[in-house]
Amino acid sequence: MAPQTETAVITGGSSGMGLAVAQALAKRGGWKLHLLDLRPPLEEVENSTFHKVNVTEYDSLAAIFQKAFDSDGRIDFVFANAGIVERFNFYEAHPVGKPPSPPDLTVVDVNLRSVIHTSWLSQHYFRHSKESNNKVLVMTSSVGGFYRCQVSPSYCATKHGVVGLMRSIANYYYDDPDINARVNSINPGTVRTNLLDAAAWDSFDSDIFVPIEKIVSTVLMLIDGHDVDGSEVGGKPISNGASANGNGHSGKKLNGKAVELSGTRHYYRDQPPFCDAQMAKTMGDTDRTTYAGS
Numbered sequence: 001m002a003p004q005t006e007t008a009v010i011t012g013g014s015s016g017m018g019l020a021v022a023q024a025l026a027k028r029g030g031w032k033l034h035l036l037d038l039r040p041p042l043e044e045v046e047n048s049t050f051h052k053v054n055v056t057e058y059d060s061l062a063a064i065f066q067k068a069f070d071s072d073g074r075i076d077f078v079f080a081n082a083g084i085v086e087r088f089n090f091y092e093a094h095p096v097g098k099p100p101s102p103p104d105l106t107v108v109d110v111n112l113r114s115v116i117h118t119s120w121l122s123q124h125y126f127r128h129s130k131e132s133n134n135k136v137l138v139m140t141s142s143v144g145g146f147y148r149c150q151v152s153p154s155y156c157a158t159k160h161g162v163v164g165l166m167r168s169i170a171n172y173y174y175d176d177p178d179i180n181a182r183v184n185s186i187n188p189g190t191v192r193t194n195l196l197d198a199a200a201w202d203s204f205d206s207d208i209f210v211p212i213e214k215i216v217s218t219v220l221m222l223i224d225g226h227d228v229d230g231s232e233v234g235g236k237p238i239s240n241g242a243s244a245n246g247n248g249h250s251g252k253k254l255n256g257k258a259v260e261l262s263g264t265r266h267y268y269r270d271q272p273p274f275c276d277a278q279m280a281k282t283m284g285d286t287d288r289t290t291y292a293g294s
Contacts, residue, residue, distance in 0.1 A: 006132070007072040009034045009065065011055050011118060012082035013048075014041040017140065017191065017215045021079055022048060024216045034068040036061070036082070055082045055114035056106075065121045074129040077223055080118040081140040084110045086152035103154065111158035115139055116165060119183075123169075127178045135181035136223050137173070139166050143189050143260060146269060163187070163258050167271055170256030172289065182253055184222045187269065188215060188261040210261045218259055218266055225253030230266045 008025055012018040013035030019042060025031040026046040033048035035041055040050050049071075051064045069075055086107045094100040119137060126135045144152070145159035163185055170183040188210045221228050258269045274280040 005030055005032055005072075006076040006134075007032045007034070007068060007074050008077040008079065009036065009068055009075055009122075010079040010081060011036045011061075011114070012140075013037050013079075014039055014050065017212065017219075018079060018081040019043065019045070020212050020216050021081075021219050024220060025077075028220075032072050034064070036064055055118070056109040058117050061114070061117055062121055065125055069125050069128070074132050075122070075125040076129065076132045076135055078118060078122040078137045079140070079219065080115045080122075080137065082110055082114055083140055086155040090153050105154065107152075107154050108158055111155065112161045112165075115162055119165060119169060122181070123173065123179055126173070126181045134223070134225070135179070136225075137181055137183045138219055138222050139183070139185040141166070141185040141187045141258065143187050143262075145185070145187050145258065146260065159187075166258065167256060171287075174255045182222075182225065182255040184254055184257045184259060186215065186218055186222070186259050186261065189263070191215060208263075210263060214261055214264050214266070218261060222254055222257075222259070227254060227268075230259070230268060 008022070008031055010018045010022055010033065013022050013033075014037035018035070018037070022033050022035055022041075022045045023043070025033060026048065031047060033045060034051060035045065035048050036051045036053050036055065038052065038054065040052075041048070049068075051067070053060045053064050055061055065075070084107055088104050090103065119139070122137045126132075126137075129135060139162050141162040142155075142159040144156040145163040147156075149156035166183055166185040173179045173181045173183050190208050191210045191212060217228070260267045260269050274283065
């Protein structure tokens with residue numbers, strides 16, 4: 001009997017982290033890969049289809065999801081990975097006498113708005129992928145989703161938003177019997193991709209980069225669902241997926257995890273604890289799908 005073929009949709013799939021993950025899945029075998037980007041892949045990827053799309057245009061993005069589903073009859077893995085950096089000086093002074101022009105918020109459209117759209121579309125096609133038994137959505141956030149980033153505050157805000165989105169939908173996507181998908185985010189430190197030019201990258205200390213191989217192994221780990229050599233910040237045992245040393249795992253797969261990557265290490269970042277019991281009750285009251293009738 002031929003091995004089951006799974007389908008992946010990867011935004012930002014033609015270069016950097018998206019391309020590297022696509023190549024790793026191709027090497028594994030058993031995957032049909034749909035690479036979404038503005039330009040074709042920088043390198044050939046076996047068993048892949050390139051789809052030219054601007055991820056900020058919902059109708060175009062939705063049409064590609066439908067095309068992939070019509071072609072393969074299923075979508076198993078979505079990597080919401082498309083992203084750009086902030087390309088203006090947030091702190092630039094402007095002359096007196098009139099208000100400044102609005103800031104360029106393309107970074108918000110690509111890094112957050114398109115991730116919301118991708119997550120929305122993933123939910124729909126996961127519901128109808130009846131043959132899949134391992135549906136996974138991974139979002140690319142950043143350590144800027146946890147920490148301040150003075151040089152790019154708009155970028156930082158988008159990455160905080162991605163973490164909030166992931167944490168908000170993860171339990172529902174997993175618990176709903178029709179969707180039944182795990183949702184996690186990767187939150188890497190500095191990764192040398194084509195987001196910046198060589199001169200910009202050379203302004204960083206050489207010892208701070210996260211290897212692209214670490215990005216790939218972490219995404220594959222999230223697809224498989226069980227941790228390999230990670231820990232909670234502070235060395236606490238991992239509560240969802242596996243023991244910190246990777247020796248065996250529980251039956252529960254990784255879900256709702258914001259995975260921070262620093263160098264060749266990764267850590268699981270839980271949301272901050274509630275300040276008191278009243279706040280826990282307040283937020284507990286939001287664990288529903290609608291405010292209607294409340």
